Every structure is written in C-alpha cells, then in structure tokens.
Amino acid sequence: MGFCFGVRRAIDMLEKAARKHSMVETLGAAVHNEQVVERLSRCGVKVVENLDELQGTTVAIASHGVGPAVLDEISARRLQLIDTTCPFVRRAQNAARRLANAGFFVIIFGDAGHQEVEGVLGWAGGNGIATLDGELDIEKLPPHIGILSQTTQSPAGFANFIKVLTDSVIHKASELRIINTICDATRRRQASALELARRVELMVVVGGYNSANTQRLAELCSGYVETHLIETAEEIDPAWLQNRMRIGVTTGTSTPDEVINEVLARLGGS
Ligand code: SF4
Known part of the structure; x- marks a missing residue:
C-alpha cells in the first residue's frame, strides 16, 4: 500500500521546489490522485494544462513524463525545469527512442491518450502506435517491430498481447524486439x-x-x-x-x- 518509489520521489521534489521558488506549476496533475494534488496545491504547487497558462517561470514535469517536443518548448521559452519523470518511465522512453533510431516501428501495449503513453510515443519520433489490441492490420506494419508496455500494465496482459501480436505478424515481420517496460x-x-x-x-x-x-x-x-x-x-x-x-x-x-x-x-x- 501507499506511494511507490516514483510517486514519492516526485512529491518530494515538488515540495522541495515549492519551498525554494515562489511559484511552481506542474504541466498536468503531478500524480493521478486528487487528494495529493490538493495537498500539493496547499504547499504552492499549482497545475496548468499547457505552457501558455503558466504564470511563473518554473515548470514541473509530472512523474508520467512528456515527449521531447514539450522539453524543447520549455527550453525555447527559457523556463526553469523541474523534471520528476519516474526513472521507470524514463527507461521506457529511452527504449522507444533506441528502437525508433534503429529503424523499428514501436508498438506500445497501453492506453492511447494516457499521458505516459503519449510521452513515450513522442520519444519514438512518431514512428509508433499505442494499442491494447494485439490483432493489428499487418499490411500496414513495417518488417522491424519493437514492442514495449505502459509501465502500469499487468505482466499477464502484456504476455497475452505479445502472443496475439506475434501470431499476427510473424509471417510478415523479419525482426521483433520485445522490451519489458512494466515497472x-x-x-x-x-x-x-x-x-x-x-x-x-x-x-x-x-x-x-x-x-x-x-x-x-x-x-x-x-x-x-x-x-x-x-x-x-x-x-x-x-x-x-x-x-x-x-x-x-x-x-x-x-x-x-x-x-x-x-x-x-x-x-x-x-
Ligand atoms: S512507473 Fe512505477 S514506480 Fe514509477 S511512478 Fe509509475 S508506478 Fe510508480
């Protein structure tokens, strides 16, 4: 029960930053829990939905992480960054980037639209998709396929996804790489x-x-x-x-x- 390592780390970083800076704003909720967000708000950590809403100059990235385009935008605006991305999420981002750079199409077993999944897809440079359904339209898939998981999926669900996906693509794909990114x-x-x-x-x-x-x-x-x-x-x-x-x-x-x-x-x- 209770906070995992990544959430505790993010909250500690934000509370420390709130004591140091006059205002800290997080891009999206720092963690997916209303009570924690309210508690942080009382310490001076506010939530904004996008960079245009910022009132201060210090912005925090949530533990779910973001794609490189958001980091580039923060840098271009010369904002002070507090990056609380969980190391396990960072590992998934790095895996997506490595696979995409090596010419693999990245398939993430995860909820399309979830903040973490969108961020990891961003690190694949747009060369990937997120899905919970292993039965894909194989005609559209390239021969090199990398498979990752959203960090919070179940191992049994990921194993089943890999099996269904492999059955679908094995006659077309020349190389499959699976990286288990469940935390x-x-x-x-x-x-x-x-x-x-x-x-x-x-x-x-x-x-x-x-x-x-x-x-x-x-x-x-x-x-x-x-x-x-x-x-x-x-x-x-x-x-x-x-x-x-x-x-x-x-x-x-x-x-x-x-x-x-x-x-x-x-x-x-x-
Ligand atoms: S990836 Fe795992 S350790 Fe990190 S914040 Fe999410 S649940 Fe916690």
Whole structure:
C-alpha cells in the first residue's frame, strides 16, 4: 500500500521546489490522485494544462513524463525545469527512442491518450502506435517491430498481447524486439493484490479514479472476488461488509497514507 518509489520521489521534489521558488506549476496533475494534488496545491504547487497558462517561470514535469517536443518548448521559452519523470518511465522512453533510431516501428501495449503513453510515443519520433489490441492490420506494419508496455500494465496482459501480436505478424515481420517496460513497483503490487484477493471475501482498492495502476488493480482483483474501487473512506457502503469476515485492501501507487488510514479506520470500525 501507499506511494511507490516514483510517486514519492516526485512529491518530494515538488515540495522541495515549492519551498525554494515562489511559484511552481506542474504541466498536468503531478500524480493521478486528487487528494495529493490538493495537498500539493496547499504547499504552492499549482497545475496548468499547457505552457501558455503558466504564470511563473518554473515548470514541473509530472512523474508520467512528456515527449521531447514539450522539453524543447520549455527550453525555447527559457523556463526553469523541474523534471520528476519516474526513472521507470524514463527507461521506457529511452527504449522507444533506441528502437525508433534503429529503424523499428514501436508498438506500445497501453492506453492511447494516457499521458505516459503519449510521452513515450513522442520519444519514438512518431514512428509508433499505442494499442491494447494485439490483432493489428499487418499490411500496414513495417518488417522491424519493437514492442514495449505502459509501465502500469499487468505482466499477464502484456504476455497475452505479445502472443496475439506475434501470431499476427510473424509471417510478415523479419525482426521483433520485445522490451519489458512494466515497472517493478507495479509488478510487485499486482502480485501481492492477487495473492490477497484469493484469500478474502471482498477487496477494496483505494486510489484515484483516473489512476491507470489503480484501475488495473481493481480489474485484476475483480477476476477473483467482489471488488470495489474507491477514492475516499466515505464511499464505503456498509452493505458490502455484511457477513464478511475477511476483507482485503490494496491501493494505487499514488494513494496517500492519510486516505489509507481513514479507509482502514472505517473498515475496522464497521
Ligand atoms: S508506478 Fe512505477 S512507473 Fe509509475 S511512478 Fe510508480 S514506480 Fe514509477
């Protein structure tokens, strides 16, 4: 439960920057959790949707990272940059850049439109796509194909995607390169949550509705047991708990301790 390494690192960097600079603005939400964004806002870290909205001269990149075009624009505007991109996301960006530079078409197993995925695609220089469907139109694919994953996808889902994609393209592609860019924190959290889901009568997953890793945890656990995704303790419905002796709790990687403690207190007191 609680913050992963990448989220804790990003929050620490932003809190430190807020103490040092008069104003820090993040390009998009720093992490996908409303309560954390509100807490940061009280420390002086504000959110802007694009560079034109900036009021100050210090801009922060969220832990999900951005593509090179955004970094170029920040540099061209001579803004001070605080880059909190998670090292695991950076690894995926570097893999996309290396593959594209070597002439590979990059396929990312991930949610098209998610901030992290868009950024990684940017590092592929436009020579790639993001999809959750391994059955692609093979006529349009070049012979060299590199495959990556969004950092928060499940290993089982990625393995299945690779199998379906390989079956589709093996007669056309001359070279396939697979780089497993699912992050360690995601892997360990999912494995623990699944082990727990097998042993309880109800799972409560706590995290932001817009958090990809939280949604993935809820999806995975719901394959074993009744599962509810909540953002705050107030959403717990006492009816869920009736006649249940064993309740499992897990959280997304950007869920703050205060929210977790409130949920545990409410479950313990019900
Ligand atoms: S979930 Fe993984 S990739 Fe995302 S911020 Fe946390 S450690 Fe980094």
